[in-house]
Amino acid sequence: MRKLRSFASSLRITLVGLGRAVIFSAALVVASIFAPIAQANDALKHEEHPKLYNWSFAGVFGRYDTAQLRRGFKVYKEVCSTCHSIKMLAFRNLSQSGGTEFSEREIVELAASYKIKDGPNEAGEFFDRPGRPSDRFPAPFANEQAARAAMSGAYPPDMSVLAKARGHSRGFPQFLLDALPFIAYQEGGVDYVASLLTGYVEAPAEVKIPDGQYYNIYMSGRRIGMPPPLSDGVVTYDDGAPQTVNQYAQDVAAFMMWSAEPHLNARKRIGIGVISFLLVFAGLLYFTKRRIWSKVAH
Secondary structure (H helix, E strand, C coil): CHHHHHHHHHHHHHHHHHHHHHHHHHHHHHHHHHHHHHHHHHHHCCCCCCCCCCCCCCCCCCCCCHHHHHHHHHHHHHCHHHCCCCCCCEHHHHHCCCCCCCCHHHHHHHHHCCEEEECCCCCCCCEEEECCCCCECCCCCCCHHHHHHHCCCCCCCCCCCHHHHCCCCCCCCHHHHCCCCCCCCCCHHHHHHHHHHCCECCCCCCCCCCCCCEEECCCHHHEECCCCCCCCCCCCCCCCCCCCHHHHHHHHHHHHHHHHCCCHHHHHHHHHHHHHHHHHHHHHHHHHHHHHHCCCCC
């Protein structure tokens, strides 16, 4: 009996030790999995959340503001196009409904102001010609290597779909509300772009910024290779809109949103029509069922 008790005690001690070892090992595994995530979250805390702007195209019933898109294109053409391409956009796209809605004459004149590389000709050589409405906007650099050489190693991203490619997480519980139909928050990218353009500030004394980089409170790590592109009065507006950095940032961000999703107006119009039809159809089905089966005994 004494030996049995001793054996049971030893077995209990062994099982307890084994259980502790399993728990400790599991804790190490969990820590190894979630530690990088925690570190990434800590890194993200060093950047500010983008500001929430009041966009005309927000929500289910939102639509693009043509005047704002025209101003945004002017900011892109006079400021951003020196470094950033917009290669998925053709000149003639600027005349379509729901966008900048330039006239045919304006499109022809705009396209002709650009030089397009074409060829080869009969002599096998490439040549420059005036642009046509069907041409896409030419890139400011011949290739990526040329861009990096001119920009101290940085490569300016193409702006065609940048407003949809960028974004930010609003966290819990906002991300649950963002999916609701009448909220439908889809402006994370354009909020980020507009905030980034206005986020240049002086770096704190304890922060050392390497040469060729700048301090931006909305950039991951708060360091960005692009110098501040906007300043008050750098672009002249013809419609009396404020010529400030904040206005420029919102206008060019709205233009980038349109470039990334040019058919947003049509998509929302069709969506509202389909939902309205389905609601009416569901009502008709309900009353038809009541009329047919109301007098039938169950």
